[in-house]
Amino acid sequence: MNIGILMSGQGAQKVGMAADLYANLPAYRATIDRASAVLGYDLQATVNMDEARLNQTAYAQAAILAMSVGIYNTLADILPEPKATLGLSLGEYSALTIAGVFDFEQAIAIVRDRGAYMQKAGEVNPGKMVAAMTEDQTMVVDVLSELAAAGKRVYPANYNTFNQLVFGGVAADVDVAMEVLATNGVKRLIELPVTGAFHTPLLTSAAENLANRLASESFGEAHYPVYSNTTGRAFIDVHATLLEQITAPTYFAQALQNMVKDVKVDTLIEFGPSDTLSKFARKVVDKTVNRYSVSDMASYEKLRNMLETQV
Incomplete structure (x- = not known):
């Protein structure tokens, strides 16, 4: 083996x-x-x-x-x-x-x-994390990049599989990202039970x-x-x-x-x-x-x- x-x-x-x-x-x-x-x-x-x-x-x-x-x-x-x-x-x-x-x-x-x-x-810097269940991870990253360019503190965090991408950041900004992604067709967005926005700035x-x-x-x-x-x-x-x-x-x-x-x-x-x-x-x-x-x-x-x- x-x-x-x-x-x-x-x-x-x-x-x-x-x-x-x-x-x-x-x-x-x-x-x-x-x-x-x-x-x-x-x-x-x-x-x-x-x-x-x-x-x-x-x-x-x-x-x-x-x-x-x-x-x-x-x-x-x-x-x-x-x-x-x-x-x-x-x-x-x-x-x-x-x-x-x-x-x-x-x-x-x-x-x-x-x-x-x-x-x-x-x-000190509270945040939350959400798993986006989609194969279109490029679209998720593009949405997060556009929001970041507009001053939102939200970031890709975990590429767990090729159809699960976790993102995190300031809670209010993550909520905005969830709304945009849902509008873009992401049907499953799962909030994770974590105590911070790990693997982000x-x-x-x-x-x-x-x-x-x-x-x-x-x-x-x-x-x-x-x-x-x-x-x-x-x-x-x-x-x-x-x-x-x-x-x-x-x-x-x-x-x-x-x-x-x-x-x-x-x-x-x-x-x-x-x-x-x-x-x-x-x-x-x-x-x-x-x-x-x-x-x-x-x-x-x-x-x-x-x-x-x-x-």
């Missing part, structure tokens, strides 16, 4: 996620407990009981990274080395961690602070704070290619790309397409709270590419059984 790993992004979190993994798998429990030691609070207790905190960016990002890496660790004894890996936005930190660019404690500490910076930026202060935070960090060499949402290609300059990522659009669809093509991926495995990226993959890559996701004991056992038949 030529395996490509997918790592979940923010928004996939939910109360009680992976509680059964924590209860039953020592490798998973050890990973979460290591994260708790860095964070200074009981991460699993937060995940199990504190929905309000879990939905805050400052807490959600560390929880998702710890869960994603924890699942990977439970399968490390049987999983062949991936050919490449790709995460959605926050998920890039998980992808870089399993590839050896960050060590786990370093990643948790960075993501803890990144989440706090992004939450603060969202509070409204997050500039977060990027500035992260630049200071990362200035003294040193990173390892990746064991295999890690693909960037920002460039659509494998990371070259990790520092610069992670800073650009905060305010620049993500190109998950293009990055996934390039990863599968470049390293001949025939099996995609998603780690994290949901199967969202696996669903995106169904719309982006050839149907012959196998897709799996692991978020609980049932899906863990299914994947482990499959891997055991391949070894």
